[in-house]
Amino acid sequence: QSVLTQPPSASWTPGQRVTISCSGSNSNIGSNFVYWYQQLPGTAPKLLIYRNDQRPSGVPDRFSGSKSGTSASLAISGLRSEDEADYYCATWDDSLSGWVFGGGTKLTVL
Amino acid sequence: QVQLVESGGGVVQPGRSLRLSCAASGFTFSTYSIHWVRQAPGKGLEWVTVISYDGSNKYYADSVKGRVTISRDNSKNTLYLQMNSLRAEDTAVYYCARASLSSVWMKGFFDSWGQGTLVTVSS
Numbered sequence: 001q002s003v004l005t006q007p008p009s010a011s012w013t014p015g016q017r018v019t020i021s022c023s024g025s026n027s028n029i030g031s032n033f034v035y036w037y038q039q040l041p042g043t044a045p046k047l048l049i050y051r052n053d054q055r056p057s058g059v060p061d062r063f064s065g066s067k068s069g070t071s072a073s074l075a076i077s078g079l080r081s082e083d084e085a086d087y088y089c090a091t092w093d094d095s096l097s098g099w100v101f102g103g104g105t106k107l108t109v110l
Numbered sequence: 111q112v113q114l115v116e117s118g119g120g121v122v123q124p125g126r127s128l129r130l131s132c133a134a135s136g137f138t139f140s141t142y143s144i145h146w147v148r149q150a151p152g153k154g155l156e157w158v159t160v161i162s163y164d165g166s167n168k169y170y171a172d173s174v175k176g177r178v179t180i181s182r183d184n185s186k187n188t189l190y191l192q193m194n195s196l197r198a199e200d201t202a203v204y205y206c207a208r209a210s211l212s213s214v215w216m217k218g219f220f221d222s223w224g225q226g227t228l229v230t231v232s233s
């Protein structure tokens with residue numbers, strides 16, 4: 001069972017806006033930055049959002065991140081078929097003295 | 111560009127040892143902390159360990175503490191993961207990932223990843 005809680009799956013149609021949640025606690029999300037990673041099938045994870053809401057260069061502005069208290073969210077607007085992937089949130093946990101990931105959300109674009 | 115190439119994976123019997131390597135290029139290896147992250151088949155990501163830029167500090171996940179040692183050779187631009195007393199639950203793809211520069215070194219996030227090396231623990 002993961003320290004950070006994400007919905008295991010989400011299914012949306014092209015063009016729609018989807019939001020993926022990530023719930024934690026005071027020792028992790030509540031006191032540290034949140035990061036989001038995209039993992040396409042058969043590939044290594046790729047950084048999507050850093051420090052809660054920052055996009056690395058090359059990541060489309062269709063992707064956005066936010067954080068409030070002990071929860072964070074990843075939003076994807078104008079959904080495309082190539083967005084079909086697994087999405088993970090991650091952060092440092094002060095109590096565990098280590099990094100923790102969400103269980104991942106498998107996004108299916110119908 | 112940043113490149114991380116893992117090697118050393120394979121099939122190993124339970125209780126045996128294995129050493130993974132991660133060869134880095136395209137950046138000044140000796141100034142970055144580096145993580146190991148693993149992913150069991152069909153499962154999510156699990157952080158394993160991180161080492162500071164000079165090798166003097168390390169953190170480990172509880173699931174591997176005491177069985178795994180991270181080390182680095184900055185003269186060879188290479189990171190290592192020594193895994194002992196391997197168990198079936200250690201079966202996973204092991205990724206090395208560069209940590210972003212951060213004022214709190216162990217909180218540097220995973221900004222570049224290798225392609226991973228598969229470790230299978232089975233008799």
